[in-house]
Amino acid sequence: MDIHWHRDDLRATDNDGLAAAGADGEALPVFVFDDRVLQHGSPPRVAFMLDSLAELREWYRDRGGDLYVARGDPTAILPDLAVEHGVDTVHCNAGYSGLARDRDSAVAEALDADGVALEDHEDALHHEPGSIRTNDGDPYSVYTYFWKKWRDREKADPYDAPDAIADVTGDELPTLSELGFDEPEADIEPGGMTAAQQRLDSFVDGPIYEYEDLRDDPAADRTSKLSAHTRWGTVGPRTIYAATEEAAASAPSEAAAEAVEEYQGELAWREFYHHVLYFHPHVVTENYNEYEEGIEWRDDDGEIAAWREGETGYPIVDAGMRQLREEAWMHNRVRMIVASFLTKDLMADWRHGYEHFREHLVDHNTANDNGGWQWAASTGTDAQPYFRIFNPMSQGERHDPDAEYIREYVPELAGVDADTIHSWHELSEGERESVAPEYPAPIVDHSERREQALAMFKRARGEDPDE
Ligand SMILES: Cc1cc2nc3c(=O)[nH]c(=O)nc-3n(C[C@H](O)[C@H](O)[C@H](O)COP(=O)(O)OP(=O)(O)OC[C@H]3O[C@@H](n4cnc5c(N)ncnc54)[C@H](O)[C@@H]3O)c2cc1C
Missing domain, CATH: 3.40.50.620 (HUPs)
Structure with a gap:
């Protein structure tokens, strides 16, 4: 035994x-x-x-x-x-x-x-840390090259369950409160192998073929939502991959097969960030890429609190932060937007965001969460360059054009038309007061903060911010 x-x-x-x-x-x-x-x-x-x-x-x-x-x-x-x-x-x-x-x-x-x-x-991974390296033998810091090797490498088949299990009983399972935790504020989706398999089956049965088109559309809500299951291992990576390969083999069109590959690319991002964490364990608390002069984050407590509460006056940001509180999960595109908003518009240290996500996300895992935050903060491996700063209003307009997602999570805007929602930052105080008196005005001016954030990063790089 x-x-x-x-x-x-x-x-x-x-x-x-x-x-x-x-x-x-x-x-x-x-x-x-x-x-x-x-x-x-x-x-x-x-x-x-x-x-x-x-x-x-x-x-x-x-x-x-x-x-x-x-x-x-x-x-x-x-x-x-x-x-x-x-x-x-x-x-x-x-x-x-x-x-x-x-x-x-x-x-x-x-x-x-x-x-x-x-x-x-x-x-937990198809290819363990160290097994995919550059031609010089180093771990990858650029995802695209990592992905090409990851994609082309053969994957193991799923393992069978064991035939015989020993009957040795220990304690009862403790309750949340016995473990010292409060009941979650959010509605938590069911855990376990059955729920994981159901999610996988329903995803590969259709939505996977539209993944490329709909993965950035939070209102469509058509991603696999397997992240809490991969976090807790209620489904194995080989099982997921085998299901995607089967979907690829029966894809109804070339575009559908490409969408399957796009999804497999996300599975590879997860592995990439696990490799990064393995080789650079300090990233949990430190920047992966240190700036020469250090970043002087603004770190305004009131602004960070408004971000946490979903009260920034930027509708897509607030919708995301409220989805997180209600469901312990947030759509990936919106995670990118709220993370950019915190680190660039509010110029707050990514660690504030990481801590908040760690507390509230049901799928939090160190590798992906840290990878996501350092990507947004322009401090990570293969990160968003510091000068590419998301505009939260145009991101909202592009990815939630009918403001369906926003209205679902921001009830103060429920009766407001999409155009007004997407121009919230341009309305006068009186206009805002008349259409949605309960919803806050933007707490910062994006254009001003964009300039200030660029200057902050330039100083961190040892450059003259006025050039
Ligand atoms: C700031 C920030 C923080 C994040 N924190 C986490 C986290 O704590 N845990 C987590 O699992 N993911 C995290 N992500 C990545 C991504 O947002 C989630 O994996 C995804 O939203 C989960 O939903 P899904 O299962 O429907 O994803 P799908 O789009 O269906 O993707 C399938 C799987 O691929 C993996 N995956 C997808 N996108 C990414 C990505 N960008 N990086 C790494 N793996 C990815 C996940 O395992 C996911 O379950 C974060 C992203 C950002 C920008």
């Missing part, structure tokens, strides 16, 4: 470590609530995780086994369990953040003292 230690791979099928644990006998699946990890959690994410764990436990119980649940220090719990059941190997799927790697080396050392091996598997 071998142990499989689940962490953010809350599934029984297409799980490399679990399949290895069950290869020659019963697999003993384990989940440990580790307070050192939980202190980085947040209500939406932990709620989704608990939901997913409940289903995983049911899955094992339906097959005559159980998920062994414990709370405490894995460096003590895992060796004790291994010794008690005569286990000589504990399997797990590699984590790529600094925190995960430190935890895993401590556990490996503790197990080793009892003669037990910790075997980690590259399950």
